[in-house]
Amino acid sequence: MTKRKIFIDGESGTTGLQIYSRLNQRDDIELVNIEASRRRDSAERAKLINAVDVAILCLPDDAAREAVSNVRSDKVKILDASTAHRTAEGWVYGFPELSSGQREKIASAQFVSVPGCYPTGFLACIRPLIDKGLLPSHFPITINAVSGYSGGGKNLIKDYHAFHDQQAGAPSLYPYGIYSTQFGHKHLKEMRKYSGLASPPLFVPAVGDFEQGMLVQVPLPLWTLDHPPSGEVIHQAIADYYQGEKFVQIAPFEDSTLLRDGKFLDPMAMNGTNIVQIFVFANDTTHEALLVARLDNLGKGASGAAVQNLNIMLGFPEDLGL
Numbered sequence: 001m002t003k004r005k006i007f008i009d010g011e012s013g014t015t016g017l018q019i020y021s022r023l024n025q026r027d028d029i030e031l032v033n034i035e036a037s038r039r040r041d042s043a044e045r046a047k048l049i050n051a052v053d054v055a056i057l058c059l060p061d062d063a064a065r066e067a068v069s070n071v072r073s074d075k076v077k078i079l080d081a082s083t084a085h086r087t088a089e090g091w092v093y094g095f096p097e098l099s100s101g102q103r104e105k106i107a108s109a110q111f112v113s114v115p116g117c118y119p120t121g122f123l124a125c126i127r128p129l130i131d132k133g134l135l136p137s138h139f140p141i142t143i144n145a146v147s148g149y150s151g152g153g154k155n156l157i158k159d160y161h162a163f164h165d166q167q168a169g170a171p172s173l174y175p176y177g178i179y180s181t182q183f184g185h186k187h188l189k190e191m192r193k194y195s196g197l198a199s200p201p202l203f204v205p206a207v208g209d210f211e212q213g214m215l216v217q218v219p220l221p222l223w224t225l226d227h228p229p230s231g232e233v234i235h236q237a238i239a240d241y242y243q244g245e246k247f248v249q250i251a252p253f254e255d256s257t258l259l260r261d262g263k264f265l266d267p268m269a270m271n272g273t274n275i276v277q278i279f280v281f282a283n284d285t286t287h288e289a290l291l292v293a294r295l296d297n298l299g300k301g302a303s304g305a306a307v308q309n310l311n312i313m314l315g316f317p318e319d320l321g322l
């Protein structure tokens with residue numbers, strides 16, 4: 001079999017290393033490496049990008065844009081894990097389960113953008129309800145979410161590890177801290193565009209003192225609707241939407257056995273998988289509901305999703321290596 005050539009630009013970063021570890025054992029893929037001393041050499045990176053079947057960009061946004069500006073061949077496919085192109089013209093959003101036809105778009109695209117970790121959880125919950133008309137597009141949505149600190153990349157991992165080691169000069173870090181309180185988080189654009197909402201959600205992310213995993217919570221004040229759907233109707237709509245999907249799974253309605261000790265939803269329970277798991281909790285008397293997505297920020301939230309997209313782009317079985 002001819003091996004397909006893949007270059008991971010940014011392979012020594014958090015996302016890049018995780019993609020590398022998912023691909024390096026595969027005999028259908030040849031990983032093309034860059035010399036360590038030339039990792040930031042634009043010309044060398046451009047040469048490698050144009051010499052492979054797929055270049056996977058695991059870079060900060062500006063470096064990803066620069067890498068794309070160096071693409072000279074329409075034969076090389078680009079899979080970008082950064083935020084730079086998620087709502088850009090000419091790019092396909094790499095969320096195969098988002099809607100019917102999305103997989104086919106990914107399969108035939110030259111440029112595919114891997115969804116953000118928080119948007120993956122949010123969109124998985126909300127898109128079916130907007131599509132099926134259970135929530136109107138102008139419904140005011142809020143999101144509270146917590147991510148493991150690896151979501152902040154190498155720098156935040158280093159800070160947390162230094163803090164754990166109590167090294168002199170370690171930054172002061174917290175077990176739980178909210179951020180983005182200026183309301184301009186970089187994920188808002190893709191959350192609005194691919195949810196079908198008329199306005200972006202009000203999004204309050206948080207980071208917790210655990211390395212990997214996340215919970216994305218979407219509270220629904222259903223009492224504001226003239227005809228509020230029941231929790232079971234919401235659950236069924238989401239279950240139907242993802243019927244047959246391997247990587248988007250809905251937990252049984254209000255299944256408290258999945259909560260740790262029956263009390264807490266553990267953000268780390270999907271770690272090491274490529275699964276986003278959705279929960280629906282509801283009270284049909286007070287007409288309130290809570291949707292929760294649980295995923296590995298480095299799995300379905302980044303590197304797992306990148307490999308799933310890569311498989312689709314190359315015509316391999318979608319779950320190979322996942």
Ligand SMILES: NC(=O)C1=CN([C@@H]2O[C@H](COP(=O)(O)OP(=O)(O)OC[C@H]3O[C@@H](n4cnc5c(N)ncnc54)[C@H](OP(=O)(O)O)[C@@H]3O)[C@@H](O)[C@H]2O)C=CC1
Nearest residue numbers: 010012013014015058059060063081082150151153154302
């Ligand atoms: N961590 C996460 O949970 C997720 C991250 N992402 C996205 O993936 C991308 C990478 O993030 P992450 O892996 O966390 O980041 P890291 O900070 O862990 O890694 C960044 C990588 O990019 C390289 N790099 C930085 N600047 C340049 C440059 N100018 N030229 C070439 N290489 C460069 C770094 O190289 P060096 O090793 O030499 O410093 C490093 O390998 C980001 O856009 C991020 O938003 C997406 C989803 C989730």
Ligand SMILES: CC(=O)N[C@@H](CCC(=O)OP(=O)(O)O)C(=O)O
Nearest residue numbers: 082083115116117147151152207
């Ligand atoms: C904890 C933390 O800092 N998380 C990052 C999101 C993770 C990430 O890198 O987002 P992308 O998927 O868009 O690349 C943040 O809020 O900016």
